[in-house]
Amino acid sequence: xxxINIAYSAPVNPTSASPVLTEAQVWKGLQRKVRKAHExxxxxxxxxxINEEETETGTKVTRQVTFDKDARGDADAVVKEIVYEFAxxxxxxHQPDGSKIFNIVSVDEHGNLLMxxxxxxRHPELEAESEKIKxxxxxxxxxxxxxxxxxxxxxxxLVQDGEI
Numbered sequence: 001x002x003x004i005n006i007a008y009s010a011p012v013n014p015t016s017a018s019p020v021l022t023e024a025q026v027w028k029g030l031q032r033k034v035r036k037a038h039e040x041x042x043x044x045x046x047x048x049x050i051n052e053e054e055t056e057t058g059t060k061v062t063r064q065v066t067f068d069k070d071a072r073g074d075a076d077a078v079v080k081e082i083v084y085e086f087a088x089x090x091x092x093x094h095q096p097d098g099s100k101i102f103n104i105v106s107v108d109e110h111g112n113l114l115m116x117x118x119x120x121x122r123h124p125e126l127e128a129e130s131e132k133i134k135x136x137x138x139x140x141x142x143x144x145x146x147x148x149x150x151x152x153x154x155x156x157x158l159v160q161d162g163e164i
Contacts, residue, residue, distance in 0.1 A: 002126040004136055005119065008144035012105075012113035012152055019159055021152075023113060026105050027088040028164045029155030033103070034061050034083050034091060040154050041147070043068045050080070059085040098122045103151070117148050 013020045021029075033040045037047040046066040053060050061083040069077045082094040093101040102118040119140055126132055158164040 002123045002128055002133060004121045004123060004133065004140060006137065006140045006144050007116055007118040008141070008148050009114050009116040010148045010152065012115050017156070019156065021113065021156060021159060023088055023105065025159050025164055026113060026115070026155055029151070029158060030091050030103055030105070031085060032158070032164065033151060034063070034085060037065055040151050058087060061085070115148050115152055117144050119144060
């Protein structure tokens with residue numbers, strides 16, 4: 001079993017950003033992303049919340065997401081995920097194959113908000129040190145960068161539109 005770990009961070013409010021987002025707005029945006037993933041992730045066509053419950057540590061959401069088959073690259077276009085929200089800093093997505101995605105909001109030494117997405121992709125079909133692993137790492141690195149910036153841009157747009 002090969003596990004590919006990738007992470008990418010970006011400032012939420014770079015110098016040119018307008019409006020400047022608060023931690024509360026970013027958190028509301030991530031909560032919306034859990035329930036309306038298709039607004040944030042282009043390959044996701046639909047997102048249905050099956051169950052939502054409060055736990056000792058946060059909110060647990062069971063959802064079913066429908067991916068564009070071509071974008072996902074396999075036949076499993078409908079995926080049931082378990083998502084855990086740990087306000088106001090982290091959302092963990094658990095996929096059926098054991099892969100995990102972490103959306104983290106933090107601050108740097110100057111108090112500036114950062115958004116980090118970390119991915120733990122499981123690939124039982126890949127062999128260690130293969131060329132395919134290098135290709136997958138590059139693909140995931142590109143995707144992670146796009147996901148972070150895309151989420152920040154979507155949250156900013158939702159704030160501008162008065163939806164957050």
